[in-house]
Amino acid sequence: MIVDAHVHLGSSLFGYGQSADEILSKMDRLGIEGAVLVPVKPRDYHLGPMNELVADCVAQHSDRFMGLCRVDPWQREAAVEEVHRGFVELGACGLYVDPWEENFQANDDLVSPLVEEARNHERPVVINAGHVRVSHPMQIWDLARRFPEVQFVACNGGQINICGILLSETRRMLEACANVVIETAGTYREDFLEEIVTEVGEERVFFASGSPVYDQEFEMARVQLAHLNDSQKGKIWGLNSQAVFGKLASIG
């Protein structure tokens, strides 16, 4: 069972995008059974309708999709209300915040009420992590230690640095914060993923492509060609993400 735990839906302000039909077509071609949809930030900047679009697609294809609710922390109280709506009315399986595209620091006080809302509903918080100045590993660490009962998901393997200078810090963050897992998408160095799985924990990594920002087919190769056993790969392909987000309707 392959679940892609991070697939963007919609046409983004930042030039990337894909429709639900395009997502399903690619999933079928690549043998991906389920996906967690993440709303893009649209050209009109309004995330609410994108959350509804995700919810509609999940309702139409509940055997293939789950969806996250996305908010901009700078909207303050309105953002908290949108998180509540996302969980209660739209059925979102988690909260997505994007410090890179919404321009805030991941551990800013602005984020705390949103995390508290996620905690109240026992939903995970997915963070577009690894971006210098807004969501580097220490900032994820700082947020995660303040909310130890909340499950956090750090995108991009927790670090985006082609120099590798944040690899050891990201590992220390994961060792210190049992409530953080990482996505595989875009991760620098496959041996880092292998190291985290074998030395930190098999449950701490799951497959996510970040499509279409990253190439879904290429991102699969990171898992397909990893020097890990079948049991470990099974956890990465879908078991670990289902433990965080819940199971698709098709699985029950």
Place this chain on the structure above:
Amino acid sequence: MIIDSHTHVDRFGWYDPPETILRLMDEAGIDQSIIMTYGDAPDVEGSIEYIAEAVQKYPERLIGYARINPARGGEAHRLFRKAMEEYGLMGLKLHPVGSLCHPADPETLDMIRLASRYRAPVLFHCGDEELTLPLQVAQAAEACPEATIILGHMGGYFHWRDAIRAGQRYPNVFLDTSAIPYPQAIEEAVKHLGSRRVLYASDGPGCDPSIEIHKVRMAGLTAEDEAAVFHRNIQAILDRVSVAGEE
């Protein structure tokens, strides 16, 4: 035939003996790899000798570059001459994050000019970090038009378009495909620069050479262009190197 233009071996920090990259080369079907350390000589004692020993041990499979800190002036120059003339290494690796030398600093340009006297390529770490950005490395390419300048990682996650711009402006700039997560960036580089200016590289063993090959194959190049990227271009660069002595 595949030559990997950018891999690592080292004894310190990230411990990667030559056998690690050789195992991955075998898995991926790679004939030869260019190796370099993670640390700068002479700051890391014996690092050039470590490369030389690996090349001597596996002469059919490994080709060596000397990674050097240009700020060390005369000592850096002496080491590079020794690397080329005594150890038979074939190029210079510069990593401005390690050395803190800007690509266009006088010390860096002096080092590049020394390498150029051997017609040896100069491989820069070229990513998203300050001091390594493509437009910064391009200043070195402009100042040293006789040099062969390779942008390792072709600008990283966020600056690959700048790497292509640098290639468009300066004919002595080449891009290596290692570690960036975008097959389409390779396609774009070949489209705008021609396949002759793009080099397959993995940044292994950290980045898996098999996955890095898969990425290049996903770029949808013609067989002719793939052959250029996988081995012909770097072979042509290496064929020009004169290790017998300065010209």
